[in-house]
Amino acid sequence: MLFCDIGNTTYHFFDGKNSYKESIKSFDPSSITQEVFFICVVPDILQKLQHLQNWKNLEVCIDRKKYYDTMGIDRIVACEAIDNGVIIDAGSAITVDVVKNSEFVGGFIYPGVTFMQKTYKNISKLLDYKFNFEVNLSKLPKTSKDAVSYGYLKGFYLEVTSYNIPVVLTGGDAELIHQLLPDATIDENLLFRSMKKLQKVCFAR
Amino acid sequence: MLFCDIGNTTYHFFDGKNSYKESIKSFDPSSITQEVFFICVVPDILQKLQHLQNWKNLEVCIDRKKYYDTMGIDRIVACEAIDNGVIIDAGSAITVDVVKNSEFVGGFIYPGVTFMQKTYKNISKLLDYKFNFEVNLSKLPKTSKDAVSYGYLKGFYLEVTSYNIPVVLTGGDAELIHQLLPDATIDENLLFRSMKKLQKVCFAR
Structure with a gap:
């Protein structure tokens, strides 16, 4: 199982122990066969990932009502990490x-x-x-x-x-x-x- | 007599009454034959203007010791305008x-x-x-x-x-x-x- 935070310049992976980055420009997400739980702020890539069954969008887990409509999912997930x-x-x-x-x-x-x-x-x-x-x-x-x-x-x-x-x-x-x-x-x-x-x-x- | 404040994007002229702008990219300073008193923050253009006798650099009038070495001449001339x-x-x-x-x-x-x-x-x-x-x-x-x-x-x-x-x-x-x-x-x-x-x-x- 992998985790991946997709930002404007990189795919940032975490395997549970270590993290590493791949460039948004050159990396091909279909090259991974493992299950990947991800968040993504790049609309084009988000669309691409919808066709890859092993890439699972963690955005579905979020109660978006607590935030605002156009707020980036990375900011939301960060806020979920703390209480104060x-x-x-x-x-x-x-x-x-x-x-x-x-x-x-x-x-x-x-x-x-x-x-x-x-x-x-x-x-x-x-x-x-x-x-x-x-x-x-x-x-x-x-x-x-x-x-x-x-x-x-x-x-x-x-x-x-x-x-x-x-x-x-x-x-x-x-x-x-x-x-x-x-x-x-x-x-x-x-x-x-x-x-x-x-x-x-x-x-x- | 004209005044001209040359910034990073425009030549900004003042004829004593009105002001107007010319693009830094397209304007040719040698097209002006009048006397022009100028300040300039763009090194390339400054060099060009040294060869035009009617373009007079107001920087020579400044006591630079009151300011710091790399401070833009536009900022200095602005500071000279006020006391507090x-x-x-x-x-x-x-x-x-x-x-x-x-x-x-x-x-x-x-x-x-x-x-x-x-x-x-x-x-x-x-x-x-x-x-x-x-x-x-x-x-x-x-x-x-x-x-x-x-x-x-x-x-x-x-x-x-x-x-x-x-x-x-x-x-x-x-x-x-x-x-x-x-x-x-x-x-x-x-x-x-x-x-x-x-x-x-x-x-x-």
Whole structure:
């Protein structure tokens, strides 16, 4: 049995012990014959997977009424993992979702590190810097590199810390965001643990 | 006599009364025979203009020691325009600079509206929304459109309002940012006024 979280850039697999990624562009899901329990935020791939009987969509296990219509299934499954806290899933996008007493309060979507770096570069090659996640946020910057890092990180930091509740970090860039939010907990397998729980409850035989 | 602010996407001209824009890609600066006092943040174009005698760079009038080495000349000229306040220049990039007692305190760079909208779209076509500048920032969103608008605007809003000093808006997207910061003043010709002042002091005959 495999678990798979399909995001905008990768198929992220979990075999119960280890996780590994395959590129969204080159990977062929029909190359797998095992049973795969998945979630997917990419409409084209979702359609493709409907024709593969061993790929089982965990979305059917979700009570969607607790969330909102167009909310990504990855965000929903992350919220199902905790009772209280902020979940920051840092991938292509950084999604920030707040759960209180097992209720989804709301959330927002911020561009992920790689996409945002590209954005600055596209605006001007003079802004093509690698972000400094340890930039001093208590003082307005006086270098271009810090002006870009501060622009990306300061408001995000102010918003997330304003909730005053524990933060859980997951996703490929969790380590980077951890430099910004050292009090947060990293939980790489948050989504997979939640998927496993859903699978147990809903596909039990 | 003309003034010209050359940014990453346009030549922005001012003839003393009216302003108009030409695309950076198609406009040929040698087509102008009048005297043009300019500032420019695009290195390639700056090099080209060095060979045109009627194009006079206002950067020579600036005491760069008051600022930092790689700071864009447009930001510097904007800062020269005021004694106290926050200047938000909303173009391809949104630059935010704080001036106190005619001293540059520091500033940061945030992606402009158009570039940021493209960024969300590039992450996923499901995030391809036009920003809602009147999104409710006092409550975490429960729709994707608001989740994206809130992601772009909330932290930025928190940061800028934290200074508690008057905000001046300029640049092509000043009207949009004004919806977010209704207490700010729009000053479309801030840069040109500052350029005019510099020209008078420094190129006086």
